[in-house]
Amino acid sequence: MDHAEIENKVAAHYGASDLTRRILEELGLSDAQPGSVPLEVLFPFDQLHHGGVRLTQSMADAAQVHHGASVLDAGSGIGGASRWLAHHFGCVVEAIDLSAEFVKTAAELDVLVGLEDRISHRVGSVTNLPYESGSFDLVWSQNVTMNVPDKAAMFAEAYRVLRPGGTYVLTHLGESGSAPVDYPLPWAMTAETSFATSPDAFLQGLTEAGFADVTDHAKNAPPPPPPSGPAPKDTPAMGSGMDERRNNNTTAIGDGRIVPMLVTAIRK
Numbered sequence: 595m596d597h598a599e600i601e602n603k604v605a606a607h608y609g610a611s612d613l614t615r616r617i618l619e620e621l622g623l624s625d626a627q628p629g630s631v632p633l634e635v636l637f638p639f640d641q642l643h644h645g646g647v648r649l650t651q652s653m654a655d656a657a658q659v660h661h662g663a664s665v666l667d668a669g670s671g672i673g674g675a676s677r678w679l680a681h682h683f684g685c686v687v688e689a690i691d692l693s694a695e696f697v698k699t700a701a702e703l704d705v706l707v708g709l710e711d712r713i714s715h716r717v718g719s720v721t722n723l724p725y726e727s728g729s730f731d732l733v734w735s736q737n738v739t740m741n742v743p744d745k746a747a748m749f750a751e752a753y754r755v756l757r758p759g760g761t762y763v764l765t766h767l768g769e770s771g772s773a774p775v776d777y778p779l780p781w782a783m784t785a786e787t788s789f790a791t792s793p794d795a796f797l798q799g800l801t802e803a804g805f806a807d808v809t810d811h812a813k814n815a816p817p818p819p820p821p822s823g824p825a826p827k828d829t830p831a832m833g834s835g836m837d838e839r840r841n842n843n844t845t846a847i848g849d850g851r852i853v854p855m856l857v858t859a860i861r862k
């Protein structure tokens with residue numbers, strides 16, 4: 595498969611129709627009006643990564659996000675982190691994602707929580723960003739990179755759109771290579787669309803792209819625990835079979851086949 599075919603498959607993996615209505619229905623908020631939905635009630639549905647909103651907080655801590663920062667949410671899903679950053683830090687956020695359904699849902703959820711003035715969304719790829727060079731203080735990529743085969747292009751684009759001294763923050767689940775992983779996983783049903791590069795190769799790729807101070811904050815820290823309370827139902831955004839997909843991921847993290855990473859890198 596070439597890269598365009600892979601992107602089509604990845605977008606299809608995350609494509610799901612009518613998501614806003616389904617999320618509001620699950621929440622018992624079908625009649626919600628613009629600006630009336632508290633941000634936090636969306637967390638079980640809009641944080642599409644292990645560790646839930648705690649991972650989002652950990653990323654923000656590692657990146658030392660400052661108030662009013664201009665942020666690119668690169669692989670924004672349905673906008674969970676974009677809204678969180680806009681709400682907590684007054685960030686101005688550009689968000690981009692391969693999935694047109696996710697982009698539409700993200701924009702609708704922004705309106706429901708009243709943050710649409712701070713966040714703009716586009717459909718597109720992190721390997722070919724439609725932004726001017728030097729546009730952002732922070733490029734944020736949360737659990738996206740496992741779906742991207744061309745890491746060199748992705749890292750080069752993040753470097754280009756960051757201002758000098760800006761921060762690239764990423765969470766990645768790397769394959770250690772100690773033994774094969776079991777599918778399905780949250781980000782891929784089969785190995786065909788999984789590119790969970792080893793931790794060393796991932797860090798090396800960032801250095802080769804020109805980044806300085808490449809640091810894996812998760813290396814000596816325990817992985818964030820799964821969200822407390824009952825696991826979110828098969829969240830509409832992540833599709834079916836999430837119990838098995840999440841269990842495969844958790845088991846592989848537990849025995850070291852998958853290594854959670856939280857990386858910051860500085861644009862020179």
Ligand SMILES: C[S@@+](CC[C@H](N)C(=O)[O-])C[C@H]1O[C@@H](n2cnc3c(N)ncnc32)[C@H](O)[C@@H]1O
Nearest residue numbers: 641642643669670671691692719720736738741
């Ligand atoms: C597991 S979800 C994480 C979404 C979001 N970052 C979050 O943590 O809630 C992975 C997302 O990456 C997006 N994605 C994968 N490959 C991409 C690419 N090449 N360009 C843009 N988005 C991509 C998918 O469409 C999906 O929304």
